[in-house]
Amino acid sequence: MLAAGRHDITMSIAGLGIRMCGASRSPAGKTIAVRVDPPKVSVSVNSAAWAEVTLDGNSVGQTPISNLLVAVGTHEMVFRHPQFAERRQTIGP
Secondary structure, eight states: OOOSEEEEEEEEEGGGTEEEEEEEEEOTTOOOOOOOOOOEEEEEEOOSSOOEEEETTEEEEESSEEEEEEESSOEEEEEEETTEEEEEEEEOO
16 A cells, blocks of 8 residues: 555566566555556567468468567467468567
8 A cells, every 4th residue: 555646666577687667646545557568579580481470369470570579578479381280489588
């Protein structure tokens, strides 16, 4: 519980080297939600044969893919080609 007023908030994830700072104003006797958008990193994806790629169930295009912005964290990437088996890959820290 915090007193009503403005508060500076720092959130960190040591294992990922992430530190985010922000400010929030909390009214007396109320609960507030603070939205935290994780930073994004650029990912490039390629495969020996072209493949349709999905990231966390969302289509991101056909290889090669350059500079795809992805939120820091763990994700599932799926590669699909009509003549080859589907391949699933976990990416992240």
